[in-house]
Amino acid sequence: DGGITQSPKYLFRKEGQNVTLSCEQNLNHDAMYWYRQDPGQGLRLIYYSQIVNDFQKGDIAEGYSVSREKKESFPLTVTSAQKNPTAFYLCASSIEGFYNEQFFGPGTRLTVL
Amino acid sequence: DQQVKQNSPSLSVQEGRISILNCDYTNSMFDYFLWYKKYPAEGPTFLISISSIKDKNEDGRFTVFLNKSAKHLSLHIVPSQPGDSAVYFCAASESNYQLIWGAGTKLIIKP
Numbered sequence: 001d002g003g004i005t006q007s008p009k010y011l012f013r014k015e016g017q018n019v020t021l022s023c024e025q026n027l028n029h030d031a032m033y034w035y036r037q038d039p040g041q042g043l044r045l046i047y048y049s050q051i052v053n054d055f056q057k058g059d060i061a062e063g064y065s066v067s068r069e070k071k072e073s074f075p076l077t078v079t080s081a082q083k084n085p086t087a088f089y090l091c092a093s094s095i096e097g098f099y100n101e102q103f104f105g106p107g108t109r110l111t112v113l
Numbered sequence: 114d115q116q117v118k119q120n121s122p123s124l125s126v127q128e129g130r131i132s133i134l135n136c137d138y139t140n141s142m143f144d145y146f147l148w149y150k151k152y153p154a155e156g157p158t159f160l161i162s163i164s165s166i167k168d169k170n171e172d173g174r175f176t177v178f179l180n181k182s183a184k185h186l187s188l189h190i191v192p193s194q195p196g197d198s199a200v201y202f203c204a205a206s207e208s209n210y211q212l213i214w215g216a217g218t219k220l221i222i223k224p
Contacts (some may be wrong), residue, residue: 004156042117042202042214043157056209090156099145100208104156 002027006091006105013078013085013112021076021108023091032074033092033102043090049074050096052085081085086112116140117205119215127223132190134218135205139184140185147212148188151200153163160201161188190220196224 004025013019025032031050035043045058049068063082068074074093078085088109092102118137126132136146144165149157163170163177163186170177176189190197200219204212 011169040122040216042204042216044214045211048211092156097208098211098212099162101147101159101162102157102212104158106154106156 002089003092004085004103004105006089006108008108009106011108011110013110014111016080017092018079021089021091021110021112023074023076023079024072024104025074025093025103026072027093027103028071028098029093030071031094031100032068033038033090033094034058034064034074034076035068035090037088037090037107046089048077054075115216116143116213117199117215118149119203119218121218122216123219123221124199125221125223126193128195129192130220132188132197132220133202134188134190134220136186136215137184137189138186138205138213140207140213141181141184141209142204143213144208145206146177146179146186147204147206148168149202151202151217157202178218181194193220195220195222195224 007022017070033048034046048068049055063078090107091105098104147162148160150160151157153179161172161175179186200217201215204214
């Protein structure tokens with residue numbers, strides 16, 4: 001079955017620690033995205049990548065980092081520099097371009113203790 | 114400054130009736146609009162889209178209307194079914210650049 005997976009579903013981290021969220025897709029999509037969702041707000045773009053070995057910052061990239069070494073994988077690292085990291089994180093992929101339908105993973109809920 | 118607004122946090126509709134979800138935007142340069150549906154503990158799934166060169170797009174029970182002069186779009190679901198209970202997000206893009214998302218409207222279909 002083609003799809004996009006995120007792991008883990010729930011993640012707890014102590015303040016000051018970096019943590020990496022996994023995102024894998026087998027849809028053969030060129031583009032991948034990371035969003036953050038906070039209660040009562042829409043999705044906000046953290047980073048996106050239209051092609052392997054290339055990525056761009058979204059609106060709220062500060063305190064986050066990504067890599068795109070393989071087409072299938074787009075891990076997100078939440079660093080200790082992110083001031084308010086507790087949130088629901090969603091990864092998505094699509095055929096290149098924002099007009100195209102984005103396919104989302106189930107999300108990772110990160111809680112900083 | 115929210116460029117895409119969904120002013121109703123929730124909406125309750127009787128099964129079989131029409132559900133109308135609304136979305137307003139401020140950026141007149143938006144040229145593509147999408148609706149997504151989200152169930153709890155899942156990622157959003159694409160529902161329907163519309164280009165700014167159209168004022169209506171239909172797909173089965175779902176129709177999206179775009180009023181460019183009012184900077185308003187709406188999603189009509191008819192007839193509403195229990196499985197339609199979910200959170201609905203509208204999103205907009207300018208020149209195939211990043212999507213700007215509304216905060217979502219929770220639709221509850223009553224039996």
